[in-house]
Amino acid sequence: MTDFELSPHYRELQAEARAVAAQVEPFALEADAMSVVHEDVLRIMRDSKLFELLVPKQYGGRDEQLDPLAIALVREILMATSSHADSLFALQGIGSYSLTRGGKPEYQQEWLPKVATGEALAAIGLTEPIAGSDLKNITTEIVPDGDGFVLNGEKAFISNGGAAAFYNCLARDGDGHTMVFVRGDAEGLSFLPTPEIAAPHVLADLKFENVRISADDIVGVRGKGFDLALATLAIFRVSVAGASLGLAEAALREAARHAGTRIQFGKPLARQGAIAEMLADSWTELEAARLLTYAAASRARQDPAAALHHSSAAKLFASESAGKIVDRAVQIMGRWGLIKDSKIELLTRQARPMRIYEGGSQVLRLGISRELVADTLKTTEAK
Ligand SMILES: Cc1cc2nc3c(=O)[nH]c(=O)nc-3n(C[C@H](O)[C@H](O)[C@H](O)COP(=O)(O)OP(=O)(O)OC[C@H]3O[C@@H](n4cnc5c(N)ncnc54)[C@H](O)[C@@H]3O)c2cc1C
Numbered sequence: 001m002t003d004f005e006l007s008p009h010y011r012e013l014q015a016e017a018r019a020v021a022a023q024v025e026p027f028a029l030e031a032d033a034m035s036v037v038h039e040d041v042l043r044i045m046r047d048s049k050l051f052e053l054l055v056p057k058q059y060g061g062r063d064e065q066l067d068p069l070a071i072a073l074v075r076e077i078l079m080a081t082s083s084h085a086d087s088l089f090a091l092q093g094i095g096s097y098s099l100t101r102g103g104k105p106e107y108q109q110e111w112l113p114k115v116a117t118g119e120a121l122a123a124i125g126l127t128e129p130i131a132g133s134d135l136k137n138i139t140t141e142i143v144p145d146g147d148g149f150v151l152n153g154e155k156a157f158i159s160n161g162g163a164a165a166f167y168n169c170l171a172r173d174g175d176g177h178t179m180v181f182v183r184g185d186a187e188g189l190s191f192l193p194t195p196e197i198a199a200p201h202v203l204a205d206l207k208f209e210n211v212r213i214s215a216d217d218i219v220g221v222r223g224k225g226f227d228l229a230l231a232t233l234a235i236f237r238v239s240v241a242g243a244s245l246g247l248a249e250a251a252l253r254e255a256a257r258h259a260g261t262r263i264q265f266g267k268p269l270a271r272q273g274a275i276a277e278m279l280a281d282s283w284t285e286l287e288a289a290r291l292l293t294y295a296a297a298s299r300a301r302q303d304p305a306a307a308l309h310h311s312s313a314a315k316l317f318a319s320e321s322a323g324k325i326v327d328r329a330v331q332i333m334g335r336w337g338l339i340k341d342s343k344i345e346l347l348t349r350q351a352r353p354m355r356i357y358e359g360g361s362q363v364l365r366l367g368i369s370r371e372l373v374a375d376t377l378k379t380t381e382a383k
Pocket residue numbers: 124125126127131132133134156157158159160201353356357358359360361362363366
């Protein structure tokens with residue numbers, strides 16, 4: 001369990017992240033409408049040194065090992081201001097973690113310090129046109145060739161696609177799956193446009209045509225790439241809950257400001273029972289989601305894999321709550337909730353993907369319930 005109070009260390013980190021968010025703010029509306037990297041936001045993020053939280057100390061990072069609570073707290077603050085800044089931050093960790101865990105030492109030495117400074121942007125390629133939640137069904141494949149391998153296939157909806165210096169990509173390898181390191185300028189790698197989504201995001205599809213993979217490009221153990229994908233989720237899933245909190249907080253702030261100033265039937269909307277109820281429900285859900293998220297992230301600090309169903313529960317509850325909170329905010333704001341490209345309309349669009357990526361809500365529920373019945377099922381099925 002987490003303390004109810006964050007320690008001074010984490011409160012200092014929150015203050016640091018707030019100062020960065022304040023610098024991003026003037027660019028936020030413009031950056032959040034872009035599907036390519038916003039150079040000013042990237043510069044601010046690089047200068048901030050927050051990327052150091054996403055790499056272990058020995059490679060230029062801040063802590064001995066990644067701290068899921070620190071990452072979730074920073075995402076909460078960045079997301080309340082800009083999804084673009086949040087995404088640049090999160091992807092440096094999600095995209096590089098396979099390398100941190102299983103990369104060849106020379107690759108770790110070469111690339112991780114550049115991830116920590118933001119000189120190199122990172123990305124992870126799991127999803128494919130036919131495989132999303134069901135990742136074991138991927139068809140991108142490495143096949144032995146000479147003293148190495150060739151990689152063929154396609155990845156879809158890859159964040160930082162086209163902008164990243166490297167991609168950790170999951171590929172079929174005989175009967176198993178292997179994580180491979182692909183440089184952004186690799187021969188045979190091309191980028192196809194991903195259909196534009198409601199809340200703009202830096203995305204591209206990747207196409208591999210006979211991309212040469214050396215033995216050193218294999219990340220971790222051959223055939224065990226799926227474990228690296230799961231280890232990445234174990235650290236970063238709870239950070240999506242953190243980002244959901246930030247989004248919900250921003251939506252509730254907009255709704256409360258409007259309800260306090262808009263007069264209807266002779267008094268502020270906030271004094272009308274039904275509106276007060278919506279505000280109170282949103283705040284209560286947000287606080288519950290925050291406690292669950294901080295508790296899960298604290299657990300994940302000790303043992304991310306063992307805490308996975310707590311992280312899943314936090315991501316499920318926080319992202320579903322963010323959806324409800326932003327929807328109530330629109331209702332409270334009436335016609336002002338619908339104005340295109342206003343903060344609240346942007347938040348409405350940004351809230352939706354959170355229930356789909358890094359574990360769709362249904363898939364998270366399946367995982368949590370599997371954990372709940374694991375012991376009972378073992379006994380039942382042994383009979
Ligand atoms: C903004 C954004 C950024 C992304 N960035 C990346 C990235 O950087 N790298 C990457 O690899 N991928 C990325 N993705 C892809 C993302 O990981 C997938 O969208 C996600 O895994 C879900 O897969 P899918 O969209 O194919 O949905 P599907 O797997 O087809 O699922 C569709 C729906 O069915 C539900 N569902 C699935 N299986 C079951 C089941 N067994 N029982 C009940 N319900 C089920 C799901 O929860 C979902 O609601 C990104 C997606 C988005 C939207």
